[in-house]
Every structure is written in C-alpha cells, then in structure tokens.
Amino acid sequence: MENWIIYILNGLYFASFLFLTALGLSIILGVMGILNLAHGSLFAIGAFMAAWIIGALGVHAPVSIFILALFAALILSGLMGLVLETSLIRPMYERALEYQLLITFGALLLIEDLIKMTWGGTAYYASKPFEMMGILSIGDNQYPLYFLFAMLITVVAGIGIWLIMAKTRVGIMLRAISMDREMAKAMGIRTGRLNTLAFGMGAALAGLAGALVVPTTPALLGIGMEPLIIAFIVIVIGGLGSLKGALVGSLIVGETRSIGIVLFPEIELPLLFLVAVIILVFKPKGLFGR
Amino acid sequence: MRFIGQFLRPKSFVYLGIFIVLLFMPKVLPIYQLMLFESGLTFAIMSLGFNLLLRYTGLLSFGHGALFATGAYAVGMMGRYFPELYRIEILIPVALLVSLIVSALFGFICVRHTRIFFSILALALSMVLFALLVKLYDITGGSDGLHIDLPSMFGKSFEGMRRPEFLSGAYYYFLLCTFAVSTIIMLGIVNSPFGKALQSIRDNEVRAEMIGIRVRRYRWYAFVLSGLFTGLGGALWSFVNGHITPEVAEWVFSGEIVYMTLLGGFMVLEGPIIGAILFTYLKLYAVSITQYWMFIIGATLIILVLLLPEGITGGFVRLFSRIKKSEATGAA
Numbered sequence: 001m002e003n004w005i006i007y008i009l010n011g012l013y014f015a016s017f018l019f020l021t022a023l024g025l026s027i028i029l030g031v032m033g034i035l036n037l038a039h040g041s042l043f044a045i046g047a048f049m050a051a052w053i054i055g056a057l058g059v060h061a062p063v064s065i066f067i068l069a070l071f072a073a074l075i076l077s078g079l080m081g082l083v084l085e086t087s088l089i090r091p092m093y094e095r096a097l098e099y100q101l102l103i104t105f106g107a108l109l110l111i112e113d114l115i116k117m118t119w120g121g122t123a124y125y126a127s128k129p130f131e132m133m134g135i136l137s138i139g140d141n142q143y144p145l146y147f148l149f150a151m152l153i154t155v156v157a158g159i160g161i162w163l164i165m166a167k168t169r170v171g172i173m174l175r176a177i178s179m180d181r182e183m184a185k186a187m188g189i190r191t192g193r194l195n196t197l198a199f200g201m202g203a204a205l206a207g208l209a210g211a212l213v214v215p216t217t218p219a220l221l222g223i224g225m226e227p228l229i230i231a232f233i234v235i236v237i238g239g240l241g242s243l244k245g246a247l248v249g250s251l252i253v254g255e256t257r258s259i260g261i262v263l264f265p266e267i268e269l270p271l272l273f274l275v276a277v278i279i280l281v282f283k284p285k286g287l288f289g290r
Numbered sequence: 291m292r293f294i295g296q297f298l299r300p301k302s303f304v305y306l307g308i309f310i311v312l313l314f315m316p317k318v319l320p321i322y323q324l325m326l327f328e329s330g331l332t333f334a335i336m337s338l339g340f341n342l343l344l345r346y347t348g349l350l351s352f353g354h355g356a357l358f359a360t361g362a363y364a365v366g367m368m369g370r371y372f373p374e375l376y377r378i379e380i381l382i383p384v385a386l387l388v389s390l391i392v393s394a395l396f397g398f399i400c401v402r403h404t405r406i407f408f409s410i411l412a413l414a415l416s417m418v419l420f421a422l423l424v425k426l427y428d429i430t431g432g433s434d435g436l437h438i439d440l441p442s443m444f445g446k447s448f449e450g451m452r453r454p455e456f457l458s459g460a461y462y463y464f465l466l467c468t469f470a471v472s473t474i475i476m477l478g479i480v481n482s483p484f485g486k487a488l489q490s491i492r493d494n495e496v497r498a499e500m501i502g503i504r505v506r507r508y509r510w511y512a513f514v515l516s517g518l519f520t521g522l523g524g525a526l527w528s529f530v531n532g533h534i535t536p537e538v539a540e541w542v543f544s545g546e547i548v549y550m551t552l553l554g555g556f557m558v559l560e561g562p563i564i565g566a567i568l569f570t571y572l573k574l575y576a577v578s579i580t581q582y583w584m585f586i587i588g589a590t591l592i593i594l595v596l597l598l599p600e601g602i603t604g605g606f607v608r609l610f611s612r613i614k615k616s617e618a619t620g621a622a
Contacts, residue, residue, distance in 0.1 A: 097350055103595050
C-alpha cells in the first residue's frame with residue numbers, strides 16, 4: 001500500500017513539471033495558433049541556466065541559490081521567447097501551417113546549437129538542492145522532500161497563471177484572442193503586443209520547468225526533447241488552449257507513466273500513447289477541448 | 291489513354307534524357323559522391339510519398355520518419371531472423387507489406403484529425419515507434435541499431451563484395467529504375483480520379499463530402515500510399531547506408547523530411563525530388579565543416595521560409611514568369 005503512495009507521489013512530481021511545459025505550449029497554441037516545436041529547447045535553456053548557476057554559486061547550495069537559479073532560468077527562457085517571437089514567429093501568423101511549423105523547427109535547431117556553443121557539449125550536474133532538502137519517511141519508504149518542493153513551485157506558478165488569465169485585463173484580452181482573433185482585433189485589442197507577451201510567458205514556463213528538473217537529472221544536450229513530446233500528448237489528451245486541460249492531462253500522463261514504469265517498465269511511453277488514443281476515440285477534441 | 295498521353299509531352303523527353311544521363315553516373319562520379327547521390331535518391335522516393343500527403347491531400351505529417359524507419363527495419367529484421375530469405379526481390383515486397391500495415395495503423399488514428407492536430411498525432415505516434423525501437427533491445431538491437439548485409443539480387447549473390455563496389459554496380463541501376471518507376475506511379479496517382487478527389491478534399495472538405503467523396507477514408511488511403519513510398523525509400527536507403535539506427539524514427543528526422551520537401555518546393559511534383567538530393571549534400575557539407583551543423587541547417591531553413599517559401603523550383607517558376615512578362619511588355 002505504502003509503495004503505491006510513493007508511486008502516486010512520483011507521478012505527481014512528474015506531472016508537475018510536465019504541467020508547466022504543457023501549459024506554456026498550450027498558451028502559445030491557444031493564443032497564437034502556433035505549435036512551438038522549439039518549446040523543448042526553451043526547456044533546455046532553463047535547465048542549463050539553472051544547472052550552471054547551481055554549479056557555479058551553490059557550493060553549499062542553500063535553497064535561496066536554487067530559487068535564484070529558478071528565476072534566472074525563467075527570465076532567460078522568457079527573454080529568448082520574446083526574441084524568437086519578435087524576430088521569427090511574427091511574420092508567420094498569416095502563413096500556412098507548414099511554414100509555421102518549419103520556422104519553429106528551424107528555431108529549435110538554432111537554439112540547440114546555441115546551447116552547445118554557450119555551455120559546451122558536456123553534462124551539468126546540479127543535484128545539490130535535491131540532496132540538501134533531505135528525505136521524508138513514509139512508513140518504510142523514503143521520499144525526497146525536493147519532489148514536494150517542486151510541486152509547491154508548480155502550484156504557485158499555476159495559481160499565478162490562473163490569476164493572470166482569470167482576473168487581469170491582460171489575461172481577459174489573451175483569452176479573447178484565443179477565442180476569436182478577428183473579433184478581438186475588431187474590438188481594438190492590440191494583438192501584436194499580446195502575442196509577444198503570450199509567447200514570452202509560455203517560454204518562461206518552459207524554462208521554469210527545465211530548471212525544476214535539473215536537480216534530479218543532469219542537463220544534457222537534447223534534454224528538452226522528451227518533455228516536448230510528452231507535453232504534446234498532454235495537450236492532445238487535455239484539449240487545446242485550456243488551463244484545466246493542461247492540468248488534468250498532465251496528471252493523467254504523470255500518473256500513467258509513474259504506474260506504467262512499475263508495471264510495464266519497457267513500454268511506458270507506448271502505454272501513455274495508448275491512453276491518449278483511447279481518450280481521443282471517445283473525446284476527439286480532448287477532455288476539455290472546444 | 292489520358293495517362294499515356296501525359297508521357298508524350300516535350301517534358302517527358304527531357305526526363306528521359308536525364309534518366310539516360312543518370313545511367314552513366316557511376317562512370318563519372320567518384321564513389322563517395324555516388325553513395326551520397328544514392329541516398330539522395332532514396333530520400334527522393336520518400337519525399338514523393340510525403341508530398342502526396344502535403345501537396346495533394348493538405349495534411350502535414352511530422353512523423354514520416356517512423357514510416358521510413360519501418361521500411362528500413364523491415365529489411366534489418368529480415369536479415370536478422372530470416373537470413374535465408376535475404377534476397378532483394380523478397381525484401382522489397384516484405385518492406386512494402388510491413389509499411390502497409392504500420393501506415394494503415396498510424397493513418398487510421400491520424401486522419402481523425404486535420405491540420406495541427408494531425409501533425410501532433412503523427413509526431414507522437416512516430417515517437418512511440420522510436421521508443422519501441424530503442425527499448426526493445428533484444429529484438430531491434432536498441433540504440434546500437436542493426437547492420438545491413440548486402441542482399442542477393444535476382445539470384446546473384448554479392449557475398450564478400452565491398453559495399454562501394456556493390457553500390458556502384460548492380461544496385462545503382464536497380465535503385466535508379468525503382469526511382470523512375472516510383473515517380474511514374476506517383477504521377478499516375480496524382481493525375482488519376484483518386485488523386486483529383488484528394489485535391490478536392492484539400493481545397494474544400496465540405497464540398498468534397500457533398501459530392502460524395504468519403505473524405506476520411508480517402509485521407510486514410512492517401513496516408514497508406516504515402517507510407518508505402520516512404521517505406522520503400524527507407525528499405526532502399528538501408529542498403530546504401532549499411533547500418534540503421536532508431537534515429538531515423540525520431541521526429542527530428544521527420545522534420546528534415548519536411549525541410550527537404552520545402553527546399554525543393556512542394557508545388558510541383560519534381561520539387562521534393564530536387565530538394566531531397568540537395569538536402570543530402572547540404573547536410574553532409576554542413577556536418578563536415580563544423581560541429582554546429584544544426585545551426586547551419588536551421589539558419590538555411592529559416593532563410594528559406596522567410597525569403598523563398600515556394601522552394602527552389604517555385605523560385606525558378608517565378609523567375610521565368612517574370613522574364614516572360616518583361617519580354618512581353620518590352621515587345622509592346
């Protein structure tokens with residue numbers, strides 16, 4: 001029984017950074033209608049930035065350094081997102097789908113090599129925060145407190161995004177754009193600036209997710225590829241452009257994966273997809289799709 | 291009759307000429323260049339299939355690498371488990387059959403959606419295949435991949451021969467002929483009533499449905515046909531490369547397929563062929579001059595999308611029509 005509590009908690013941890021990645025992807029897709037293939041690379045920027053800061057400053061790694069690293073990752077990825085949107089993505093809004101996808105694919109290739117140029121091809125280890133935070137005992141099992149900390153950060157970020165989307169003027173305008181872009185324009189909403197903002201926000205979330213992962217896995221080249229793919233599955237399950245969809249989708253995916261690793265260790269990724277296909281058969285637009 | 295009529299145009303004689311010139315390539319090109327050209331040809335067969343979906347059906351697949359890998363792995367697995375059947379006249383039909391099954395399965399799921407969801411689904415499915423190829427080490431060789439031996443061709447064994455000799459000999463002609471036949475078949479498909487139906491679906495789904503075209507089923511057929519060409523390309527490529535790894539199923543390779551097609555220009559049938567061959571050289575050149583080859587590929591891709599969206603062939607067409615127009619105004 002206690003084992004299962006651990007598995008479920010592991011699933012929650014996995015779901016938490018997945019939620020941040022998928023939420024960013026979902027905001028970009030919902031507001032701008034662009035599938036950002038470079039999202040995994042923004043995730044990787046966050047991961048490398050955080051690992052580098054923890055490695056350089058956090059010799060004793062107090063939690064404050066880690067929080068600093070999280071912010072640095074968030075800001076760097078967000079800035080990268082702003083640069084991407086204003087330079088490459090902006091001319092693409094009126095273009096066909098294949099060009100939109102290809103330009104983000106090109107951005108992915110560029111960013112992957114930029115990361116390689118900046119941080120070199122070696123792995124960065126930053127497990128200090130993980131070790132420092134200690135371990136919680138649940139019965140005979142041990143559970144790292146870091147996982148709970150990561151969930152806490154995710155909840156804070158999720159509530160923050162929800163507050164922005166639900167309560168602020170900017171959030172309402174963003175939701176209006178994602179519902180009907182033409183109408184929003186006609187009502188005098190400046191879609192250009194808001195697009196940039198939405199892209200930056202999505203990118204920052206990806207960077208935060210990347211930074212949260214780094215204490216448990218080293219920052220390697222191509223670290224963002226798998227989260228990107230799984231975030232796609234989350235979006236397919238949860239439905240386009242909805243915060244609720246991203247949340248429920250990532251919980252389903254996180255738990256499925258965590259339990260799948262225990263029961264069918266070889267095929268946990270195909271298993272995830274099986275779940276997605278079953279959901280799509282009954283709900284073609286995803287659980288909360290419009 | 292109309293189908294035959296298509297081949298009695300001046301253009302066809304140009305292509306016949308090109309085909310004859312290509313027959314002499316092994317005599318002219320150094321072996322290394324020739325091998326590159328051969329992998330370009332296999333990519334060209336693949337991109338023909340890819341373009342059936344993109345240009346003629348209006349579906350952008352970001353997971354065609356998986357279908358390419360299917361063909362390649364069909365060959366590799368045959369070599370591993372049925373070495374006595376390792377003959378090219380058996381391997382190619384087997385690869386086609388396996389591609390048929392896999393693309394029917396993938397297509398069945400993917401065509402439930404269009405546009406961006408179709409692309410995501412194709413991508414995610416391809417990653418499932420990638421994960422299986424990597425994880426099932428005992429069956430597929432995992433990330434080490436599989437070695438591809440030289441097959442016997444029509445009763446003639448090539449055992450003990452070195453790969454370059456094999457590739458510049460009989461195999462080159464086999465590949466070239468397969469390529470020519472594939473191109474002709476694809477030309478037949480896109481000009482058939484079936485091809486026209488696909489194009490009507492692309493242009494207006496609702497209207498196509500109204501005139502009695504079974505939209506989803508036709509999309510599925512198109513996906514399977516596309517998968518067959520792609521799998522054939524993969525099978526033929528495996529012999530050229532001599533080694534296959536799961537990387538061809540990864541979505542980055544699928545992205546490269548999209549790139550090739552747009553590089554050549556997907557509005558004309560010939561575009562993807564040119565794009566595939568050019569891309570092979572471009573990538574190899576980039577890899578050989580710098581470790582940051584992805585940067586070069588990415589930058590050229592972005593420049594292409596921003597400045598030359600119709601690809602190389604589209605650029606030429608535009609140039610020609612502009613020259614014609616200026617001649618016309620000049621005469622007047």
